[in-house]
Amino acid sequence: MASLGIIISLVIIFGGLVALFLRSVLGHEVDRRIIFLFIFIAVAAPILFPLTFSEKATEVVKGVFNKVESLPAGSKVLLSFDFDPAMAPEVQPMANAISRHCLEKGHKVIFMSLWATGQALLTQSLQDYILPGFPEKQDGVDFVNIGYKAGNEGVLNVIITDFRKMFPTDVNSVPLDSIELFDDISSAKDLDLVIAIGGGKPGPKEWVLFIGDPGDVPIGFGVAAVVAPQLYPYYPAQAIGILGGVKGAAEYESELMKTHVRFRYMDTPGLRMMGPQTLAHMVIMCFIIIGNIVYFRSRRREKQT
Amino acid sequence: MEHLGLWVAAFLTLGIYSFLYRDNPWYKLSEAIFIGISAGYWVVTLFWDNFYGKFWVGHGEDPWLWVGAVLGFLMLLRLVPKIGWISRWPLSFIVGATAGLWMMNYFSSNIMLQVKDTIMPLFGSGYTASAYDIVGNIVVAVGTFSGLVYFFFSKEHKGAFGATAKVGIWFIMITFGASFGYTVMSRMSLLIGRMDFLFSDWLGLIK
């Protein structure tokens, strides 16, 4: 049913575009309302009948993915959820995808947040989205949620030398000393990978400055689309990769589904959001081409007369 | 009650969208509601936040606030034709303050800091930077310089100067094209949000 709907919609969109393309060769302009209609269908159809494109990951996204993929099982990975509810729609999908990936690979995952508003989001997404897929994982052995501590980059300045000084216990008040996962972790230098998800301050830049550079720990970024361009200067020297906005999440999800059978049917909010986005971008690009054809036709006609 | 709210919201949403086809009574109705309600909303919030919150509560501690109130009162003298010209005083106060405040503000953030940020090496010590970085740095330096040439007012764009100005406008055009393209995605997200509202919250077509 759904696939029939999307096929019909795609036929309508691309059939219409071909018709407009032929008209444009004859030099006919397109009414703006027809453009509006196309945009409406291009966005509405994939929402009603989910349509996902397979994304081929770019180098910057692969940087993060391959690192998680290539680390041996049991590596210590820290994920920091440095965002608030306002930023969540953009970065939550990638936070979920990366968390799942790390757990699937058997890494020992530490979850934390530098944002006061991040702790609730973190705890909730662990409960609702991430952990239900991994009933076999044990709190304290395979993963641990150490929550939020006040102090912004000051927190990082402390954990680079001593985790326990800043986080005496995890979020459930279990002392770190009695948590198996922390047996051979004394400072952030002992981590094998850190992925900072967010994009505000404190965020990726602070992780590089206070943990990545001084501790020689690889850092990956997952950020909102608007801040991504400002972070490219850190790649590849100081950051192993960057996921930017919904598109970054979609690429990561796509890569994840390709390499892990387990995730073939997982929930992919990033890819789902990319359906309408991609179609709309395609429609706009087609109209740019049609506009240029009309322009060149009419100019040639002017020359002839 | 919640149901009613949903239907009101959907009615108004579709009313605005009907404008895309053409002007019509449904849009006019939504527009009239929008103007009336929003103007009222602003009066009320301005009154409680600014007049009550800032002046009424604070004037005891900070007598300077009376200056604002007096200037505001002078503004109202427009309603009296004979002495309406006095209302130019608060106006010129605002203009002077805006000009003075923004002048130094723009001076340090737009001119000084931007110039400082442009001063960066084209390549690192012993040419350590990658070709990618070197090209990027050269492009930034050349682009900023030629862009400034384009804005020169007191010289005709002719000869070598004109050629540099031309390069400058090319850079500016690339900037505009790129920012336009980059924004499309977030604009689409807004529409996706509205569609989600219509299809799932209102009609319940998708779970």
Add this chain to the structure above:
Amino acid sequence: MKRQVPLLITLFVGTLLIFSVFIPPMENIGENFTLFFDIIAVFAFFLGGGNLVRVHISKLRRRKKDYGYSIITLVGFFFMLIVGLFKIGNPGGIAASVTAEGSIFQTTFTTVLIPLQSTMYALLAFFVASASYRAFRAKNREATLLLVAAFIILLGRTPFGMMLTSWVPDSFSVLQVPNLAIWIMNSPNLAGQRAIIIGIGLGVVSMSLRLILGVERTYLGEDRG
């Protein structure tokens, strides 16, 4: 009096604010101005709101075309005014915040204004498309650059961007469309932005000086006769 006083006020206030940047005890004078401005704006609202009411009542009185909509605007305006100023239906009474959850004022805001705002905002998705169709045409070299930059960035944001150029070897990965898009955002885009921003700074400095010195005085309604 009518002409000189406003000019002197502008000169005095403007100069004062410029110097306050360099004089620590006057550091907060800018904030004070913002406060004054907020208070003046409330008074001015009598004029604006009054104008709104007057325009619509006169439409009504003269039975102008579409006067029915004026009734709706007026009703909406006064409804919000009464509900908000007297805090009717506010669970916390008159002492509570006007935007308290559950008050009629706040409920109207969330059910009427928020959907209207976000729908109006979302119209942009359509207009971005129609503007691209019309504007991105290769009319001359400048327009072509605009078109090409926009097209590369648009393509770079879809999966097809990667597919089209995935054959490019990784050592030349900068030529793959998504990477090219990133490069454009980082280098030429940054250069253009900087030139524009520096230019704006100078424009503001020069215009502010013209205003403060009284060279520019159109805003005062000064007749230059």
Add this chain to the structure above:
Amino acid sequence: MSIGKLSTGPTVLFLASLLIGLIISSMTSGLLAQSVIGTGDATDSVLVEVPGVAPATSLVAEEHKYDNGNSIDLYWVPSIDDQPEGGLVRAYHLYRSDNEAEATKIAELLPGANQYRDETVTPDNKYVYHIIAISDGASAKSIKTAPISPHREWLNYDKKYLFLIALIISAAVIFFVETAKRGKKLFIRKIAGLEAIDDAVGRATEMGRPILFIPGILDMDDVQTLAGLTILGRISRVIADYDCKIYAPVSRSLVMTAARETIKASYQAAGRPDAYSDDMVTYMTDEQFGYVAAVDGVMVRERPATVFLLGAFFAESLILAETGNSVGAIQIAGTARPAQLPFFIAACDFTLIGEELFAASAYLSGEPMQLGSLKGQDIGKAIAMVVIVAGVFAITIGEAWDVGFMHDLVRWLSDIFSTK
């Protein structure tokens, strides 16, 4: 009073005050540079020895320079027991006593901290500080600082370069204004969007349709709105001459008042005060998108021949410009918000890019004095360009071949252009 006289007075006043400011600042800089420093007084060593942890040492309280006398900087050497690994210190507690009263805790700091700025002091009060290193079950108090009282200072010497460069550029603007006033001809190139204004007004007249003017959506406290209104003054002068209709819906009450004054004066100057009416400017609503909905309605119903969009615009830029385009209006737009310029470029016939918006009213006035100010702006641009070229050159050579004096030059330049 004639124009010449009226603007000479303020100019002289302004220049004189700038000059006096500079002289005073350079004279007092030496004095100001000697700031008061209170260091730990050895005789006052009231060390509370709780065995187990060592105190922080060398606590120094120093007045923060060039401020209103409301901050004191504190520095210390952390306790020797504050080590990255296996250190004993858990926190530092900072204490202050005001005017010899009992000391109270003003801050708790993380281990590793070695400085703090106390911004809760008032000028001319006496303050004494000490810091306590806290560990599990033990604590150690540092020696107290000598009493220090912050002073209010009258000039911020840190901003001397900002002042100097502002002075140079302002002087350039004023110099050319004065030069022009003395009758020297100044060349200013044509600006395309502005050349089009006359045609656009003429077109509206021919078609018998109104002209719509939108001064942005911000209030009078934004400098772009002022720029828009100054242009409105020039345009409405032309409109009055052509006897065409102008309509300006605005979103702020103050802008409404100012726009009315502006148009009224232009009509008076054109000798047609009778043709002016307050209905030319109406207030819509302060709400961003409510205003857009209203203006869109006006556009499709009044079908203006020409639309001016000059001022501060946000996301609504494209909505307005596309609607204007759909009714077949000629559109001239301008804003100083870089994020919105691409949309105006795409949807309007002419766009004033950033600086051109501010130059427009001067250019349109055609008055030599106003044109002179544009020339002054160019001096600023020239300075920026020279600094960029010199700076990039110096830093590249300095980095690549490690040339000492090039490093110095770069350090000097970035010192000047950092505004603190």
